[in-house]
Amino acid sequence: MSVNPTTAPLKPTATVAGSPARIHPAVHVAGLFVCSLALSFTHTLWAAAYALAVSLPLPFLKGLPWRTVLGRMALGNLFVLFIWLTMPFTLGQHPVATLPFGLAVYAEGLTKSLLLTLKINCLLALGLAFLHTASVHETAKALATLGVPHKLTLLLLLTARHMHSLWASYRTVCNAAALRGFTPCLRLRKLPKFAALVTFVLLKSLERADNVDAAMRLRGFTGAFPAPLFAPAKQHVVRGVVAYGLALVGLLVIEHLAP
Amino acid sequence: MHIHEGVLHPAVLAAGWAITAGGLSLGLKRLPTERIMHAALLAAGFFVASFIHFSVGAVNIHLTLNALVGLFLGWGAFPVIFTGLLLQALLFNYGGLTVLGVNTAVMAMPAVLFGLALHRWLAARNTPATVALAAQEAPSPSAPSARPCITVPALPVVVAVVATLLCSNLLYVLALAASGKEFYPIARVAFVASLPLMAVEAPITLLVLRSIAKARPAAFTLGKQTPCL
Numbered sequence: 001m002s003v004n005p006t007t008a009p010l011k012p013t014a015t016v017a018g019s020p021a022r023i024h025p026a027v028h029v030a031g032l033f034v035c036s037l038a039l040s041f042t043h044t045l046w047a048a049a050y051a052l053a054v055s056l057p058l059p060f061l062k063g064l065p066w067r068t069v070l071g072r073m074a075l076g077n078l079f080v081l082f083i084w085l086t087m088p089f090t091l092g093q094h095p096v097a098t099l100p101f102g103l104a105v106y107a108e109g110l111t112k113s114l115l116l117t118l119k120i121n122c123l124l125a126l127g128l129a130f131l132h133t134a135s136v137h138e139t140a141k142a143l144a145t146l147g148v149p150h151k152l153t154l155l156l157l158l159t160a161r162h163m164h165s166l167w168a169s170y171r172t173v174c175n176a177a178a179l180r181g182f183t184p185c186l187r188l189r190k191l192p193k194f195a196a197l198v199t200f201v202l203l204k205s206l207e208r209a210d211n212v213d214a215a216m217r218l219r220g221f222t223g224a225f226p227a228p229l230f231a232p233a234k235q236h237v238v239r240g241v242v243a244y245g246l247a248l249v250g251l252l253v254i255e256h257l258a259p
Numbered sequence: 260m261h262i263h264e265g266v267l268h269p270a271v272l273a274a275g276w277a278i279t280a281g282g283l284s285l286g287l288k289r290l291p292t293e294r295i296m297h298a299a300l301l302a303a304g305f306f307v308a309s310f311i312h313f314s315v316g317a318v319n320i321h322l323t324l325n326a327l328v329g330l331f332l333g334w335g336a337f338p339v340i341f342t343g344l345l346l347q348a349l350l351f352n353y354g355g356l357t358v359l360g361v362n363t364a365v366m367a368m369p370a371v372l373f374g375l376a377l378h379r380w381l382a383a384r385n386t387p388a389t390v391a392l393a394a395q396e397a398p399s400p401s402a403p404s405a406r407p408c409i410t411v412p413a414l415p416v417v418v419a420v421v422a423t424l425l426c427s428n429l430l431y432v433l434a435l436a437a438s439g440k441e442f443y444p445i446a447r448v449a450f451v452a453s454l455p456l457m458a459v460e461a462p463i464t465l466l467v468l469r470s471i472a473k474a475r476p477a478a479f480t481l482g483k484q485t486p487c488l
Contacts, residue, residue, distance in 0.1 A: 041269060076263065082448070112441055127264070127355055134349070151295060154299075156345060159346065161299075196470070199467045202308060208300055217293075
């Protein structure tokens with residue numbers, strides 16, 4: 001399918017995971033920030049459970065494969081596992097059970113662990129739904145719309161742009177090393193080989209920086225792209241503000257009404 | 260070394276953002292617009308290099324290269340580390356938006372501090388004439404062996420790397436501990452778990468620096484007051 005280059009960049013609706021976004025990406029970034037902040041003030045299990053119930057279906061509704069969702073959530077829950085292995089046994093004064101070897105499990109520790117589990121999983125789901133599905137380009141535009149300095153968004157875009165080519169170079173060297181029988185593990189005699197890999201990546205990046213910089217200067221690059229204006233359509237902002245606003249009001253109401 | 264969203268106290272989050280905002284402001288101010296490309300490529304290089312994993316028993320650890328970032332970029336380490344952490348949040352869902360301030364401060368503050376100290380130390384130990392000669396383009400393939408080489412002694416590099424990682428770990432522990440007493444045990448375990456990284460990263464950083472000193476000494480920018488790419 002061909003895209004008209006003259007109209008495509010001016011299209012006001014950003015695309016997320018192939019479908020037209022109904023909420024502006026800048027609203028997602030700001031909304032996520034506010035939601036995360038609101039959750040850090042949350043102290044009741046009911047409010048955290050509500051937040052998780054609202055956020056958990058979102059990655060699936062955004063069309064992410066369940067394997068990806070479960071994999072990312074499992075990785076994020078390693079810290080949660082850490083919490084469950086320590087907090088119930090160390091926090092509190094009212095034991096509810098005693099495990100073998102005299103390990104007491106405290107009610108306060110269990111409650112706090114559950115609260116953190118709900119909050120962390122809610123934020124993981126929100127991050128997956130709205131950050132992970134958005135391209136770096138969209139996020140950079142969203143940050144620019146929110147007033148983040150131009151240099152920083154440019155740095156983000158250029159880093160993301162060149163990361164993949166450097167990664168490809170690194171994989172090539174890794175494959176060559178693997179063919180020679182090199183397996184990564186912590187042995188003193190293998191450290192120089194690891195150092196050589198790191199040096200290769202850094203030297204490659206310095207070399208590429210010189211080449212790309214020279215090429216960009218030749219094309220008249222002065223530190224800014226003549227990017228088209230990314231004016232958000234009003235309905236995409238209003239829709240996002242209403243959605244995040246309703247979710248936050250629900251959270252506040254439950255936080256105050258919860259026993 | 261990422262702190263998750265939903266864990267830290269709002270006051271700690273605010274403190275992290277305040278430090279990061281200051282560091283970013285200074286870092287962006289000292290980063291000329293025409294050198295953004297170099298900073299981005301270096302950021303991409305460090306990002307990729309940090310994906311090199313080691314197997315230590317049953318767990319995998321990866322390099323952070325904070326001290327190297329600080330040495331090569333100085334205050335520019337703040338925007339570069341911020342960008343790397345933001346990309347990790349976007350691409351892999353590590354960390355998050357509100358905790359990005361704390362994570363950046365934890366990683367970038369020691370990197371800038373000890374990176375600049377190491378830069379000054381190397382600049383003092385290598386005379387301007389040596390630096391100028393070493394930075395010259397090699398006129399022929401046989402010239403590199405004849406070129407004077409920038410001296411990279413082992414002790415200061417190892418001390419700088421260990422101090423950078425130790426400070427990052429301490430700040431990580433401090434951020435957790437400041438969020439509540441309930442995090443003390445987790446903070447202690449996290450601190451001990453991150454110690455093997457120092458033993459691996461210090462010799463690797465030294466070897467990398469010595470290789471770069473031979474292959475591309477100009478990258479050190481030792482002839483200048485502070486590193487500016």
